[in-house]
Amino acid sequence: MRGKRKRVLFIMSVVFLVAVLMGCEFEETNVEKIKDLDYTVCDEGKLPDELMNRINEKKKEPFKLTYRTKDYLYIVVGYGAQDRTDLSVVMKELYLTENAIFVDTELSAADALTLADNLVTYPWIAVKCELYDVQVNFK
Numbered sequence: 001m002r003g004k005r006k007r008v009l010f011i012m013s014v015v016f017l018v019a020v021l022m023g024c025e026f027e028e029t030n031v032e033k034i035k036d037l038d039y040t041v042c043d044e045g046k047l048p049d050e051l052m053n054r055i056n057e058k059k060k061e062p063f064k065l066t067y068r069t070k071d072y073l074y075i076v077v078g079y080g081a082q083d084r085t086d087l088s089v090v091m092k093e094l095y096l097t098e099n100a101i102f103v104d105t106e107l108s109a110a111d112a113l114t115l116a117d118n119l120v121t122y123p124w125i126a127v128k129c130e131l132y133d134v135q136v137n138f139k
Contacts, residue, residue, distance in 0.1 A: 031097055031100075033096070033102075034095070034096045034097055034098065035095065035096050036094065036095045037095055037129045038129065038130070039091070039127040039128060039129040040127065040128045041125060041126070041127055042074070042126045042128050048067070051067045051076070051126070054067070055076060055078065055126070058078060059078050059080070059081075060080060060081050060122065061081075062079055062080040063077070063078045063080075064076070064077050064138045068131060069131075070131075071131060072128050072129065072130070073128070073130065073131045073136075074126055075094070075101075075103055075127050075129070075136060076124060076125070076126040077124060077125055078123070078124035079107045079122075079123045081122060082120065082123060083119070083121075085119060085121055086110035087108065087109050088108050088123060089106070089123050089124060089125035090105060090125075091103075091104075091125060091127060092104040092105060092106055094127065100134050100135050100136065101132060101136045101137070102136075102137050102139060103136060103137070103139065104138075104139040105125060105138075107123060
């Protein structure tokens with residue numbers, strides 16, 4: 001009886017493992033650039049209200065998000081609370097591959113250190129580009 005129970009348990013384990021592995025899908029992201037994407041940097045007044053609300057909710061911590069409308073894709077990167085007033089976010093790269101959009105930004109500062117007394121800034125960048133039905137990867 002013990003042997004039969006072990007065999008049944010073994011078979012059930014193998015079936016479960018096969019089912020789990022068959023349900024997994026591994027998609028390799030191709031990083032070969034097809035083209036650089038044209039984009040527009042958007043200030044607060046040019047963003048949809050819902051997106052601006054999400055930015056305001058998240059801006060105290062570093063964040064990355066995307067927002068789609070029926071016509072456009074918005075990509076937003078924020079660097080969280082900073083005690084400097086001379087910071088800006090720069091879009092280094094925004095390009096399309098076969099199955100993804102790649103985004104690379106950096107936080108840039110003026111040459112001289114400008115500390116803010118009791119002032120906190122929340123540097124972020126929002127760009128609008130053509131709508132693509134692919135995932136967005138942040139570098």
